Amino acid sequence: MTDLLTRRQVIAGLSVLSLGALAGCDSSSKLNFKYGKDMSNEILGRTFRLRDVNGDQYNLSSFQGSMPMVFFGFTQCPAVCPTTLARAAQIKKLMGRDKDFLQVIFISLDPERDEPKMLDAYVKAFDPSFVALSGTLKETAATAKEFGVFYEKVPMGDSYTVSHSSTSFVFDSRGVLRLGLSHSLTAKECVEDLLTVMEVC
Amino acid sequence: MRSTLVNATSFKRGLAALALLGLSLPALAQTSVDDAWVRATVPGQPSTGAFMKLTASTDSKLVGVASNVAKDVQVHEMVMKGEVMHMGPVDAVALPAGKTVSLDPNGYHVMLMGLVKQVKEGEHVPLTLIVEDAQGKRENIEVNAPVKALTTSGESHDMHDHKHM
Numbered sequence: 001m002t003d004l005l006t007r008r009q010v011i012a013g014l015s016v017l018s019l020g021a022l023a024g025c026d027s028s029s030k031l032n033f034k035y036g037k038d039m040s041n042e043i044l045g046r047t048f049r050l051r052d053v054n055g056d057q058y059n060l061s062s063f064q065g066s067m068p069m070v071f072f073g074f075t076q077c078p079a080v081c082p083t084t085l086a087r088a089a090q091i092k093k094l095m096g097r098d099k100d101f102l103q104v105i106f107i108s109l110d111p112e113r114d115e116p117k118m119l120d121a122y123v124k125a126f127d128p129s130f131v132a133l134s135g136t137l138k139e140t141a142a143t144a145k146e147f148g149v150f151y152e153k154v155p156m157g158d159s160y161t162v163s164h165s166s167t168s169f170v171f172d173s174r175g176v177l178r179l180g181l182s183h184s185l186t187a188k189e190c191v192e193d194l195l196t197v198m199e200v201c
Numbered sequence: 202m203r204s205t206l207v208n209a210t211s212f213k214r215g216l217a218a219l220a221l222l223g224l225s226l227p228a229l230a231q232t233s234v235d236d237a238w239v240r241a242t243v244p245g246q247p248s249t250g251a252f253m254k255l256t257a258s259t260d261s262k263l264v265g266v267a268s269n270v271a272k273d274v275q276v277h278e279m280v281m282k283g284e285v286m287h288m289g290p291v292d293a294v295a296l297p298a299g300k301t302v303s304l305d306p307n308g309y310h311v312m313l314m315g316l317v318k319q320v321k322e323g324e325h326v327p328l329t330l331i332v333e334d335a336q337g338k339r340e341n342i343e344v345n346a347p348v349k350a351l352t353t354s355g356e357s358h359d360m361h362d363h364k365h366m
Contacts, residue, residue, distance in 0.1 A: 075243075075246055076246075076247060076248045076314075077286075077288075078240065078248070078249060078250030078277070078279075078306065078310055078312060079250070079279040079286065079288070079306040079307065079310060080279065080286045080306075082240060082306065082351065082352070082353075082354075083306050083307075083354060085352070086352050086353065086354035087354065089352060090354065113247070115245060117245070118243060118244065118245040118246055121243040121244065121245075122243045122246060122351070125243055125351045125352060126351070126352050150285050154287075154288065154289055156275070156289065156290060157273065157275075159273070159314060159315075161277075161288045161289065162288075163285060163286060163287040163288060164285065164286055165284050165285050165286075166281070166284055166285070166286050167284050182284060183281070183284065183286070184281075
């Protein structure tokens with residue numbers, strides 16, 4: 001009898017454990033996304049260290065406990081950057097009561113012209129909770145490389161523009177990269193996949 | 202005065218119909234501008250974009266834009282190659298007869314670079330569009346574009362939206 005109980009307890013314990021593993025926080029598990037790209041097996045963005053408008057340093061673990069969504073751009077970008085930021089603000093609204101779980105992080109690819117105060121005002125115009133980060137040219141290059149983000153200055157008369165990758169990278173609450181969202185997806189499509197990330201961890 | 206005098210609207214409609222028939226009317230090219238807007242900026246932001254819909258009555262092209270709010274105004278094209286956004290100036294934007302061409306955040310757009318001051322929501326920005334017809338005749342079109350919130354999302358890019366007057 002005692003023996004049986006113990007066995008039953010062990011089995012119960014095991015199933016709770018396996019449920020826990022299934023329910024996520026298993027960093028190796030692949031995820032099925034409807035629209036975005038599963039990036040669970042890729043390790044990106046683990047070591048960057050950049051600053052906000054106050055000079056405070058941030059790395060990925062600064063955002064632990066939230067679902068960070070990171071993307072890159074510059075304020076003199078008339079097309080993709082404001083559209084992606086507007087989409088991020090819309091995503092947040094659509095997430096309803098889970099909206100505060102999403103942490104949007106915009107990283108400047110043009111630190112020479114994106115003066116931190118202006119960058120911060122620009123990004124926060126879309127949603128006051130958004131975080132704008134930038135670094136030196138060297139730090140920017142290292143961060144982009146770490147994320148596999150392509151960017152390139154394109155000269156234009158006595159000025160220049162920046163061509164760049166437009167993917168948004170989503171991490172789970174433990175800092176495991178999960179999802180890549182293309183620029184072409186709608187806010188609603190993004191939300192469906194973000195909810196999948198939330199179910200996992 | 203001739204008795205065949207018609208009002209401006211039906212005259213324009215007639216032009217569009219003639220253009221669709223393929224008749225060339227070099228001296229009477231018309232380009233209409235709809236839904237023009239400029240994206241607002243935050244203080245210190247040196248550039249922004251202007252967007253609109255253009256419909257030319259005869260085959261024409263947009264060859265330039267001028268404005269007193271910026272030191273340099275260029276027409277740019279945004280092209281996605283995979284996930285990478287490329288941008289750069291173009292010499293001209295083709296305006297095929299009767300087709301509405303969108304200058305929107307997903308394609309061609311006007312870049313206002315070196316802004317002389319912050320562009321605020323609710324203001325208006327004067328733009329002069331320079332349109333050249335197939336015969337090389339240039340026409341200036343004055344547009345007073347309202348400034349919309351910085352957070353305005355991109356419009357869909359329906360390039361085949363027939364919208365005649």
